[in-house]
Amino acid sequence: MRRLHNLKPGTKAIVLDIVGNSTLAKKLLGMGLTKGVELKVVRNAPLKDPMEIEVRGYSLSLRKAEAENVIVEVREK
């Protein structure tokens, strides 16, 4: 089981679950990180945090602490 914040730029993955604090989970869901959606890690910020991912055809930035709540399955590197 991998978490989003550990993935390297360029990695593609499928969202398996959102865990943790429910307010944050709702916000993540609201931004389109629902179960089964495919995402790609684009890059990390210069100070390694936050990270940028591509999901549902748009770019989303989120902090590593937030990405930690997204359980993913890696598809390809």
Added chain:
Amino acid sequence: MDFVSELAVARYEKIGEIVGKCVERVEKPKTFSDIIDTVVTDKYVGIPIFLALMWAVFQFAYSVSAPFSDAIDVFFSWCGDIASGIENSYVASFLSDGFFGGWGFVLVFLPPIAFVFIALTILEQTGYLPRAAFVVDRAMTKVGLQGKSFIPMLLGFGCNIPAIMATRTMEDDVDRKITIMVNPLMSCSARLPVYVLFAGVFFKEVAGAVVTSMYLLGILLAAIMATLFRKFIFGGKPSPLLMELPPYETPTLRSVLMNAWGKTLIFLKKAATILFIGAIIMWFLTTHPWDATNGGELIENSYASMIGHAVEPIVKPFGLDWTAGVALVGGFMAKEIVVGTLGMIYGVGEEGVADVIPQHFTPASALALMAITLIYVPCLATIGILRQELGSWKWTAFVVAYELVLAYVVAGIIYGIAVGLGVA
């Protein structure tokens, strides 16, 4: 899973269904945004580019807007000069120093506000603003703030009024409140003349270092207070930074000007009245009782001076006397007035102040006064804008109160250390 989550999933399922019917996905080609992002989020030059662009915003907001502010200032001084020729000296004083002086005081803030928002709207519409937050967020979260706090904090070095209005680019309410509340600690340009005067007189060779350390002290205190506020007032949790990084766009002149005008209008409609009333009250306090001040000429006999005297016992432990108290009361109007007020009290004018202050201050008490000038209360105009942007007098009063206490504590510590080291 709860209802809200189900709803989000169902909504995206429906979206997926519709998109699937009408959009054909091909392998995403290289986009214009990819090119720009490669540079502006680069691990080596991303942060320097961000800082360079912020410096451009700062220069544009303050240097380029300066002639417009000066034109407003000159115009109202001219009106005031005409009004001061009126026979009845009371009416003359009210019109020139109160009415025209007050409007001049309020309206000089319009150009920097307009220019700040022209620059911010350009950054926002091009799409760079969220990238700026993306690049600097990590550093800012270390001090209780977040990426989007950076620009308002930086603008505070020019003037806290446009800086606090610039927090309108922040969506999260808690983050925005904290950013507003610590913004007055960023040492605006009006405080510089005070530092320059005292550092120049008492710390000749190291004056530059003393002035710089005042700025650094402000930054340090802002970082500490932001951390404390987040921890003890807002429950300690950082607000999430989930934001879209939209494709880059070319801004249009029309939309930039419309947006800047809209923000400037907010200032005119809401804060301007509070500021103007404040200016009239300050006119009253510095010129009354009318007979005792000889028609507003002897500020040392005014109500403002009485307040200054009342303050003396409080600041006495730091080696400060009533003259500093009166100057600080005057500085409430606008902090650069501290120097002018001292000149008036000592009867030497602004140019002669440097020669006489060694009689009233020691190096240690000068340091205490500089620290107090940095921290003590937001100036009148800032209080007006705090009320407007925080949306309540309660929060505004809290900012004033914490700054007073903080000023007292920090000045005490600095004075104590300075005396201990034998600076006095």
Added chain:
Amino acid sequence: MRWNSAILFIVTLAAGLIELAGGLKGEAVFQLFPSDVFGGLVMLTISAVFLRGLTHREHYAFYEFGSLILLTFSILYILVMLANGLDAVIVGEEWSIVDDLRIEMILLPLAIPGTSRLIKERRELPP
């Protein structure tokens, strides 16, 4: 284009160092290079962008964006100059254009090829 980047790197590096040196010393080293610590750091940043482009896979991106920043500052300093001139008229002070002329304005033409390439890409590529 690597040549362009290399030339711009050297020019902006030199300008940045001279401005920075003047800023730290407290007086301008040469005419046209004001004593300006932050201005010097900005030029060094621009030169770093060109330098980074020299070794980067997408070197043209750095060349173009570096040119854009250079152009931004050229225009900004022209605006500041105009503002200072206008201010002198309003306040009634003496002002000479020579005090506000600075090297970045003269480098403006060098920023145009890169910036126009950027504009062309803006039109041709998807956003």
